[in-house]
Amino acid sequence: MVLAASKSCVAIINPAGAGGRTQQAWSKAAPTVRQRLELAEYKLEVRFTAGPGDAVRLAAEAVAAGAAAVLAVGGDGTIHEVVNGMMAESAQRGPGVLPATALGILPLGTGSDFRRTFGWSEDDIIGSCDRITRGKRQPLDVARVLVSRPSSSSSSSSSSSSSVPQDTAAAAGNAPAGPASQQQQQQQGAAAVEVKYVVNICSCGVGATTPPIVNKLKWLRTLSYPVASVAALLKYKQLTVQVSCDGGPWQTLEQLTMLVVGNGIYWGGGMRVFPRASTHDGLLDTMIVQRMGLADFVTKGHLLRSGEYEKLQNVTTLPPCKSLKVRPAHAAGGAAAAAAGAATAAAGAAAAAAAACPWWELDGEGQGPCSEVSIELLPAALQLCV
Ligand SMILES: Nc1ncnc2c1ncn2[C@@H]1O[C@H](COP(=O)(O)OP(=O)(O)OP(=O)(O)O)[C@@H](O)[C@H]1O
Structure with missing residues (x-):
């Protein structure tokens, strides 16, 4: 009945x-x-x-x-x-x-x-x-992610940034809310900040360059992820970034292959990147992969997939934290250069700075290059039907 x-x-x-x-x-x-x-x-x-x-x-x-x-x-x-x-x-x-x-x-x-x-x-x-x-x-x-984009890059390539209503930096208390204010922020160039939310995992580096490739390979079903990873690694240039956990000092990560930050356990089509993660412990887990090329990926990638990466020298983790900031290494010297009156900073220099910005993806949705990304975990922000 x-x-x-x-x-x-x-x-x-x-x-x-x-x-x-x-x-x-x-x-x-x-x-x-x-x-x-x-x-x-x-x-x-x-x-x-x-x-x-x-x-x-x-x-x-x-x-x-x-x-x-x-x-x-x-x-x-x-x-x-x-x-x-x-x-x-x-x-x-x-x-x-x-x-x-x-x-x-x-x-x-x-x-x-x-x-x-x-x-x-x-x-x-x-x-x-x-x-x-x-x-x-x-x-x-749920992680609240403040995304800043390099001044020469266009607005987000992600779908979720283009629709209404938007929770912009405004909702964080920085500006009036709504799509109009988001537009204004984008017009302000480097100061543009978008507020996004991540429920599972986000990353920068090579994994963040795969979403457009995965989208073209959907017909391969779950194989689309490993195939896209190989294609992305062939083109990827390792970058230096800096991270700060829970407001602590900046730590430099050279030759970064990828930095993965998460709430959930699985990423990239079934990789068990954070085997001990809980979606309600109020903590973010982080995995850092440096200097990993295609050969390493092919021979040792199964350890990333199974979560046994403690055995890999080029994989490290950070202690679980509540917040994390990530910026390209060049950003550290940016203010000093500006203060020194770097009037010669031409369009070419801005483009070079953008090229030094790592690409990001949030829950698998590509964002393109981002200058600074600030991630804060909001404990028990939603109720999940289980
Ligand atoms: N009506 C639509 N037409 C075209 N694309 C859409 C439409 N609705 C949503 N999308 C986009 O489809 C994309 C893929 O969606 P979704 O993640 O649900 O499937 P998937 O990519 O096959 O799965 P997974 O992310 O788990 O691999 C998203 O980027 C979303 O913005």
């Missing part, structure tokens, strides 16, 4: 997920999802994204409308956008306001790394519905 619905669950579906397979899978799953939810007195509302970034808007609308749950249907990019919309909407209401809307996940993507942390299988339609209807909620930490 179908009971009168008293709570709403908004399903946000990315029809383009997994190279279009999400759309087909959803078509088959939809009747079951509706039936399971209605039996538990949930009213299902279905929203399809119209393009990249649209899930940010749809999730923010669901939170604003007081939905009991949002069901993100797709891969990690869809979860990323949904989390960004939920966090942006709650940030508008004031610092530390926890959305009453819980996050549900129906994993139907390519890599689908986030769901692996919880041991949820792909395509588990009934399990996804039951996680919503049984009412069990687990606190979920």
